[in-house]
Amino acid sequence: MIAPSILSADFSNLKQALNDIHASGADWVHLDVMDGHFVPNLTFGPKMIHDLRPHSGKTFDVHLMVDNPGELADEYIKAGADYLVFHSEAEIHSHRLLQYIHSRNIKAGISIVPSTSVASVKELLPFIDQILVMSVNPGFGGQSLIPQCLDKIRQLVELRKTGGYDYLISVDGGINSRTAADAVAAGADVLVSGSAFFTSQDKAGFVSSLKGEKRV
Numbered sequence: 001m002i003a004p005s006i007l008s009a010d011f012s013n014l015k016q017a018l019n020d021i022h023a024s025g026a027d028w029v030h031l032d033v034m035d036g037h038f039v040p041n042l043t044f045g046p047k048m049i050h051d052l053r054p055h056s057g058k059t060f061d062v063h064l065m066v067d068n069p070g071e072l073a074d075e076y077i078k079a080g081a082d083y084l085v086f087h088s089e090a091e092i093h094s095h096r097l098l099q100y101i102h103s104r105n106i107k108a109g110i111s112i113v114p115s116t117s118v119a120s121v122k123e124l125l126p127f128i129d130q131i132l133v134m135s136v137n138p139g140f141g142g143q144s145l146i147p148q149c150l151d152k153i154r155q156l157v158e159l160r161k162t163g164g165y166d167y168l169i170s171v172d173g174g175i176n177s178r179t180a181a182d183a184v185a186a187g188a189d190v191l192v193s194g195s196a197f198f199t200s201q202d203k204a205g206f207v208s209s210l211k212g213e214k215r216v
């Protein structure tokens with residue numbers, strides 16, 4: 001599946017960004033929440049997501065790059081997140097937060113930055129619907145994919161099989177028409193793409209090429 005990130009869209013025209021995503025045949029909308037603390041950038045909060053919600057029937061994949069995500073989770077659930085994904089590095093009680101998100105009937109995910117190992121989140125794998133593997137250091141769009149991060153996707157595929165889990169594996173950062181095939185070969189289920197999607201002149205063609213489809 002393809003999840004365009006509106007981080008790279010024109011923030012003065014986000015309705016158009018959603019329409020572009022819908023018309024492209026992409027699957028999800030990826031919403032990057034940054035607090036200026038966990039990452040050195042600031043984007044938007046729950047009101048933005050709440051206001052966008054009526055304009056899209058797509059799955060809203062909310063990527064929280066914030067300190068203390070447990071304190072903010074409710075606001076994003078109320079705003080209309082379908083997946084609420086927080087960084088394991090930002091939350092000591094990740095297991096408790098995953099349970100809480102599930103108790104609110106929302107899908108729950110964790111994300112890991114490039115310097116975090118899969119081993120460090122192994123105990124959480126039975127409890128998640130998605131793991132978002134960051135393939136750049138979070139905070140900005142338009143960076144280059146760090147190829148070593150793809151090995152974590154391979155590890156997560158293996159652990160999913162041996163553990164009998166059913167989480168989706170997403171990859172986020174530096175995904176474009178050159179890097180997508182490597183991420184898919186490693187086993188990624190969801191490709192997040194910000195700058196490559198929004199700078200593409202032919203967004204439907206871009207989405208098809210990432211999905212490995214031939215255009216007619």
Ligand SMILES: O=C(CO)[C@@H](O)[C@H](O)COP(=O)(O)O
Binds near residue numbers: 138139140196
């Ligand atoms: O979470 C983030 C950045 O921290 C991402 O979702 C970016 O929006 C991806 O942008 P590109 O690397 O695809 O330009």
Ligand SMILES: [Fe+2]
Binds near residue numbers: 005063
């Ligand atoms: Fe993201």
